[in-house]
Amino acid sequence: MSIFVDDDTRVVVQGITGGEGKFHTQQMLDYGTNVVAGAVPGKGGQEVEGVPVYDTVDQAVEAEDATASVVFVPPAFAGDAIFEALDTDLDLVVAITEGVPTQDMAKVNKRLGEVDTKLLGPNCPGIITPGEAKLGILPGNIFESGNVGLVSRSGTLTYQVVSNLTERGIGQTTAIGIGGDPIIGTSFVDALEAFEADPETDAVVMCGEIGGEDEEQAAKYIAENMDTPVAGFIAGRTAPPGKRMGHAGAIVSGSGTGTAESKISALNDAGVPVGDTPEEVADSIEDFL
Amino acid sequence: MKLHEYQAKEIFAEAGIPVPESQLADSVEGVLDAVAEIGYPAAIKAQVHVGGRGKAGGIKIATNEDEAREAADAILGMDLKGYTVDRVLVEQGVDFVDEYYVGVTMDRGEGKPVAMVSTKGGVDIEQVAEEDPEAIAQEHIDPAFGLHPYQARKVVYDAGVPAEYARDVTSILSKLYDLYEDNDASDIEVNPVMITADDDVIAADAVMNIDEDALFRHPDLAEMEEDAYQNDLERKAGEYGFDYVRLSGNTGIIGNGAGLVMTTLDLVDYYGGTPANFLDIGGGAKAERVANALDMVFSDENVDSVVFNIFGGITRGDEVAKGINEALEQFDEIPKPVVVRLAGTNAKEGMEILNTDLVQVEATLAEAVQRAVKNAEEVAQ
Structure with a gap:
């Protein structure tokens, strides 16, 4: 089992004719993902890597029964592309694009409350169910099928932790990058809820970072609702206040909210061990299993 | 911005x-x-x-x-x-009898803009928020509709603004929200709004920050951007287009992806060293960008040792290795010891290309960081 994507997922790639879209479509196909269509206005009728391109997402869904989309559209048009996907009744939209204006995302966020579609991202690496489907830019070869769920705000940190798990022979049910922006679709809590409901997931890794209060909310959710054990990691312990550490969302504000200490202590209080190193996170998972 | x-x-x-x-x-x-x-x-x-x-x-x-x-x-x-x-x-100069706070910002937890009004203006509003949160009235805004006039009135009355000034303060708030929306502001605030001895209501200070990701649709505002770097290194990082933050330690850090770079900083600290900087080369960096990153860190006089930590997803190990070679081969003597750790996409190809006469190679993140910390200690002595 897995969450959100599996080998029945049928993918439409928005922005498939661009450099990134094309490259990662090839990578997703190589991984075995069912990429069934592309959607690019004005490019309908073309083919990319053997995948038929349509002018609208609606046409792609109509013709190819797509159930999920991956958005590689440039930031200026990404908000609109996400709206198009949300209005087409897909199950899941994965927005890879980095640099989407925050006010565009506030409008998307409002729409999300009105539809059943899930959004991952933006500014995220995507989602992978090892051996079944990969939607996004994650390097497939580091993942192994198994029984640990993983949810993270950062792409490359996800790869680091996954490789620590895979090296020990610990595989993953599904790994999700939720994205590093201030306003994102799927939150830690949404992902944890799905892992808790998945009978195949026996333990979960949650990688957070400084900024915002999502990790604190996740800690509350874990304490109140989860039987599946969770191990945590928080990046940014040494980050100075007021400086944005790469991700738009990764900033400790002047009044001291969003600090690593606050997140670590919230998780510890919820019974979640937080590793000082990625290795220690893998140790905790090994203990759980 | x-x-x-x-x-x-x-x-x-x-x-x-x-x-x-x-x-x-x-x-x-x-x-x-x-x-x-x-x-x-x-x-x-x-x-x-x-x-x-x-x-x-x-x-x-x-x-x-x-x-x-x-x-x-x-x-x-x-x-x-x-x-x-x-x-x-x-x-x-304004002869004032009272000072208020009026502002609009994004509440990231709610994913919505929020309008805020307080009669405790003139001081650090974050301090008020911490010590007396009740003193700040808030109203969340549906971004599809904007700030309804009734909401502007409501938050002003909730804050306890006296009736004789309520209309003027409401008008300032409504105009601030319009500016916030029209200009893709991330924050906009007036602190203080002054009530003058003549009962006038005036914006005595003005803060307006713009979402940098939205500057492409505000060329007029982009032109108003002025360099504001605290030091030459941050200026250089701006020119190279790196996410860079200078810190006070002596172990220089280069990596890809914000979360992993932050983790590398944390590990330097964990293993007893002190991080000199945060430098994210971003995704998919080519050789030239890698060389620029090394140039950045080498030009920081505080740096005694460098750790280069790459976990390739869209970034390819062979490109990184090429960039490291290019940057280092121009020196007769390597200015500061460099430890490299390559993993992920094309890491194997990268390891084959990497000139190991010029760098120290470690297989894992923990080993790479420990070695760089040790190098920094030795150089500093």
Whole structure:
């Protein structure tokens, strides 16, 4: 089992004719993902890597029964592309694009409350169910099928932790990058809820970072609702206040909210061990299993 | 992107928000000319991107020419939290009886903009938020509809603004929200809104920050951007287009992806070292960008040792290795020891290319960080 994507997922790639879209479509196909269509206005009728391109997402869904989309559209048009996907009744939209204006995302966020579609991202690496489907830019070869769920705000940190798990022979049910922006679709809590409901997931890794209060909310959710054990990691312990550490969302504000200490202590209080190193996170998972 | 007070006030004035009469000056003579026109008392205010200017000595009130000269002398050229003051705003002094706070920002937890009003203005609003959160009235805004007039009135009344000023404060809030939306602001605030002895309501300060990701649709605002770097290294990082933050330690850090770079910093600290910087080369970096990153870190005199940590997803190990070779082969002697750890996409190809006469290679993140920390200790001795 897995969450959100599996080998029945049928993918439409928005922005498939661009450099990134094309490259990662090839990578997703190589991984075995069912990429069934592309959607690019004005490019309908073309083919990319053997995948038929349509002018609208609606046409792609109509013709190819797509159930999920991956958005590689440039930031200026990404908000609109996400709206198009949300209005087409897909199950899941994965927005890879980095640099989407925050006010565009506030409008998307409002729409999300009105539809059943899930959004991952933006500014995220995507989602992978090892051996079944990969939607996004994650390097497939580091993942192994198994029984640990993983949810993270950062792409490359996800790869680091996954490789620590895979090296020990610990595989993953599904790994999700939720994205590093201030306003994102799927939150830690949404992902944890799905892992808790998945009978195949026996333990979960949650990688957070400084900024915002999502990790604190996740800690509350874990304490109140989860039987599946969770191990945590928080990046940014040494980050100075007021400086944005790469991700738009990764900033400790002047009044001291969003600090690593606050997140670590919230998780510890919820019974979640937080590793000082990625290795220690893998140790905790090994203990759980 | 931060606007200066004088820039924000021009925008506010155009939108019909009442602001005090003012002029920009960059010399003592300029200040004296400006005050001669505006009259006394006058406020002389440093134009730098720093919070708490008043407390730090960047704002002074002058009631006569001697005081104006003295204030201009003191403020122009002063160092304010790492920024040199080269311009001041000379502004009509306001005789006030009360100070309020009015602002709009994004509540990221809710994913919605929020309007805020408080009658406890004039001080650090984050301090008020911490000590007396009840003193700040808030109203969340549906971004599809904007701030309804009733919501603007509601938050002003909730804050306890007296009836005789409520209409004017409401009007300022509504105009601020329009500016927030029209300009893709990330924050916009007036602190303080002054109630004058004559019962006028005036925006005495102005903060307006713009979402950098939205600057592409505001070319007029993009043009107003002024370099504001605390040091030459941050300027250089800006030119190279790196996400870079300078810290005070001696182990230089380069990596890809914000979360992994932060983790590398944390591990340097965990293994007893001190991080010198945060430098994210981003996704998919080519050889030239990698070489630029090394140049950045080498030019920081605090750096005694460097750790290069790459976990390739869209970044390819062979490109990284090429960039490291290019950057290092130009030196007769490597200026600072470099430890490299490559994993992920094309890491194997990268390891084959990497000139191991020039760098130390470690297989894992933990080993790479420990070695770099040890190098830093040895060089520092």
